[in-house]
Amino acid sequence: MELFFLSLFLLPLSIALTFCFLIYKNKDHATDLNLPPGSYGWPIIGETLDFLGSGQNGTPESFVQDRMNKYSDQIFKTALLLEPTAVFCGPNGHKFLFSNENKLVVSSWPGSVRNLLQSSIINKLGDEAKQTRKLLMAFLKPEALQGYVRTMDAVTRRHMETEWESKREVTVFPLVKMYTFSLACCLFASIEDMDHISKLADLFNILLKGLVVLPLNFPGTTYYWANKAADAIRGELRAMVERRRTALGENTASPNQDLLSHLLVTADENGRFMPEKEVVDNILALFFGGHDTTNCAVAFLMKYLAEMPNIYYGILREQREIAASKGPKDHLDWEGIQKMKYSWNVANEVMRLAPPVQGNFRKSISDFTYAGSRVPKGWKFYWSVNSTHKNPNYFPDPEKFDPSRFEGDGPTPYTFVPFGGGPRMCPGKEYARLEILVFLHNVVKRFKWEAVFPDEKITVDPLPAPVKGLPVRLQPHLS
Missing domain, CATH: 1.10.630.10 (Cytochrome P450)
Known part of the structure; x- marks a missing residue:
């Protein structure tokens, strides 16, 4: 019975989110193809299941490392927790995000965190x-x-x-x-x-x-x-x-x-x-x-x-x-x-x-270019310890x-x-x-x-x- 009511809720939600997701995705490609390399994954859920699943399997570093190897060791795009996301990698990526707080980016936790911790410091800008x-x-x-x-x-x-x-x-x-x-x-x-x-x-x-x-x-x-x-x-x-x-x-x-x-x-x-x-x-x-x-x-x-x-x-x-x-x-x-x-x-x-x-989220407050890729205003960013902590280069x-x-x-x-x-x-x-x-x-x-x-x-x-x-x-x- 619980699964039946869950499906009733998810069906219209899925249709609406798929429509919004495809509009957003097509807007990006129509405006500028110079987005970071990578994949948005599935409609609606993006690559969220892979992201969360790698941690539940005991290999949280695999999500980032696999995509760094496949797309770029500096930046790649994905879609996490219902939002297009650019993952910044390596010490240069970390430095860029940390040093541009309130200039190009602001802290932006997932909606679940923001809603649960409300007016605490994590939601202050x-x-x-x-x-x-x-x-x-x-x-x-x-x-x-x-x-x-x-x-x-x-x-x-x-x-x-x-x-x-x-x-x-x-x-x-x-x-x-x-x-x-x-x-x-x-x-x-x-x-x-x-x-x-x-x-x-x-x-x-x-x-x-x-x-x-x-x-x-x-x-x-x-x-x-x-x-x-x-x-x-x-x-x-x-x-x-x-x-x-x-x-x-x-x-x-x-x-x-x-x-x-x-x-x-x-x-x-x-x-x-x-x-x-x-x-x-x-x-x-x-x-x-x-x-x-x-x-x-x-x-x-x-x-x-x-x-x-x-x-x-x-x-x-x-x-x-x-x-x-x-x-x-x-x-x-x-x-x-x-x-x-x-x-x-x-x-x-x-x-x-x-x-x-494992990492944290930011959000862009203006368009900018990083490592040769355009990052649109309003996108989420994710920095991850897993792009450096187990990287043999460092x-x-x-x-x-x-x-x-x-x-x-x-x-x-x-x-x-x-x-x-x-x-x-x-x-x-x-x-x-x-x-x-x-x-x-x-x-x-x-x-x-x-x-x-x-x-x-x-x-x-x-x-x-x-x-x-x-x-x-x-x-x-x-x-």
């Missing part, structure tokens, strides 16, 4: 985006984060004591996901009740599944349930905002307590306070960005360390040296974080091989795990881009670095581990995840 970013960065910049190292370390210790110690086997991916979400709840909004955290985490898991899909909003679709989850999360966050406003007015909460307080009491340079809806939407977006992507990085770090004892022992030596400079009950501090150079090189190599985010022997790639000056600029670049670079980059290193310090000091399924399949939907959750056998250190 121009001066509005700059003002919102400044407010967020006041909390997320390294100078501010220094004060949260002890809190992160304390939360991580408790997590290790309750969820890891005295266990022979754990499933890393869901466990770390709950840890990173709990930490985001604590630091962003001072939420510590585990029942409340679990409720929010369940809703965010539903929301995540609907972020990068065709935005078909009717009962039974992934996007429909993602919308329901987003509404429920906003309801929870609005109630928190009202309680916090009251507490701030009664001086029972501190203006510097967390990100929520910061957004409520801080005005931008024009004296404007962030409206409640924007506070809610930005907290929602940062909850997503502050735990799901970091969870992927931490989980795959655990995976690679299980497979490479030599790399693991290199990290263990570094972490033990840091721990030896402190008493057994002393918390990790900023100075210790700055000493984790080898550990961060390893984390970067993990993000090169298994990037948490990373020799790209499948080899080699942290030394990040020593000295590191990789060629614009080849290693797990956090994006330019004005739209991920504002949580330093937060993610801190979270990864604090977790690594605590887990490596306590355990060595081995994967239960050494060749466990990885899928990307929309973030990478091991299909069995990465179960590992723990081997506690004896001393």
Whole structure:
């Protein structure tokens, strides 16, 4: 019955979209044949199924690499998520898009993401985006984060004591996901009740599944349930905002307590306070960005360390040296974080091989020419880590795990881009670095581990995840 109603909905939609798609496609060819090389794929869906399917098959790089080989290693056209799209490749493509923000291009996420995250920073453009970013960065910049190292370390210790110690086997991916979400709840909004955290985490898991899909909003679709989850999360966050406003007015909460307080009491340079809806939407977006992507990085770090004892022992030596400079009950501090150079090189190599985010979208605000091809105004652009991260031109022997790639000056600029670049670079980059290193310090000091399924399949939907959750056998250190 559900399939019957689905077909009734899709048939007129398909006819209308096919008509619009062919008009747009023919307009391009009639006006100027000098579009980027490539193929739009099928009517309506374009190459969306190939794009999403490559990730679900565990080879997200194949979509971009195959077309770079077939059409151009600089730019090619396709159609993704119902829109004609130009994919910019290589460091020159990355540099062009990152450096032309608000000049030739603007950020433009898929409709599903825009609708779910509404008035958050991801949907802000121009001066509005700059003002919102400044407010967020006041909390997320390294100078501010220094004060949260002890809190992160304390939360991580408790997590290790309750969820890891005295266990022979754990499933890393869901466990770390709950840890990173709990930490985001604590630091962003001072939420510590585990029942409340679990409720929010369940809703965010539903929301995540609907972020990068065709935005078909009717009962039974992934996007429909993602919308329901987003509404429920906003309801929870609005109630928190009202309680916090009251507490701030009664001086029972501190203006510097967390990100929520910061957004409520801080005005931008024009004296404007962030409206409640924007506070809610930005907290929602940062909850997503502050735990799901970091969870992927931490989980795959655990995976690679299980497979490479030599790399693991290199990290263990570094972490033990840091721990030896402190008493057994002393918390990790900023100075210790700055000493984790080898550990961060390893984390970067993990993000090169298994990037948490595959790429991002932009939109042209005027016609322009790039690499000899005309790109029309209004087209979507996609930049992809997969055009450089495993490209032997920039990373020799790209499948080899080699942290030394990040020593000295590191990789060629614009080849290693797990956090994006330019004005739209991920504002949580330093937060993610801190979270990864604090977790690594605590887990490596306590355990060595081995994967239960050494060749466990990885899928990307929309973030990478091991299909069995990465179960590992723990081997506690004896001393």
